[in-house]
Amino acid sequence: VWGARQGTCALSVGGVLKCFGLNTSGQLLVGSTTNRGDGAGEMGDSLLAANMGSGFGVSAISTGYYNSCVLTSTKRIKCWGIATNGALLNASTTANLGDVAGELGDSLPFVNH
Numbered sequence: 001v002w003g004a005r006q007g008t009c010a011l012s013v014g015g016v017l018k019c020f021g022l023n024t025s026g027q028l029l030v031g032s033t034t035n036r037g038d039g040a041g042e043m044g045d046s047l048l049a050a051n052m053g054s055g056f057g058v059s060a061i062s063t064g065y066y067n068s069c070v071l072t073s074t075k076r077i078k079c080w081g082i083a084t085n086g087a088l089l090n091a092s093t094t095a096n097l098g099d100v101a102g103e104l105g106d107s108l109p110f111v112n113h
Contacts, residue, residue, distance in 0.1 A: 006066055009050070017050040017058055017070070025066045026099025027081035029108075033099050051104040052078055069111070077111040 007021030007028060019028040020037035028036055029050035036042050052058070052070060056078070060071040067081025067088060079088040080098035088097055088111075097103045 007063065007068075009061055009063055009068060011058055011061065015057055017052070017061065018047045019050055019068070020047060022066075023099075025082035025096045026103070027066050027068060029068070029080045029098040029104065031098070031101035031104050052108060053104075053106040078108050079111055080108060 007019055007023070009017055009019040011017050017029075019030075020043065021028070021035065023030070023033050023035050026033060028048075029052070030036070030048040031051070036047060056070075057073055058070045059073045062069050064081070066084075067079060069077055069079040069088075071077050080103070081088070081096065083096050097108060
């Protein structure tokens with residue numbers, strides 16, 4: 001379990017990443033800005049899994065104030081949430097990622113490092 005000031009992510013034994021808490025900038029990677037976990041029926045099996053794309057296995061995660069990054073076993077990185085001050089490592093300071101459905105899964109870019 002990894003926690004940030006505005007949310008928390010948990011990785012299951014089966015490799016499923018689920019995040020909950022504040023979601024104002026898409027930091028939960030579920031394609032919306034709706035907070036999760038603050039209402040009845042939003043946790044457990046009802047909690048949406050973060051969608052990082054096909055064949056993406058998480059080996060490590062780092063959560064920030066309004067964003068998160070994950071590392072694959074092949075050392076590739078994806079980041080999402082608020083882009084302020086270059087937080088997503090993608091040269092943008094304005095385009096948040098993960099807050100709309102078209103930015104999830106295989107459409108979520110890898111970080112060039």
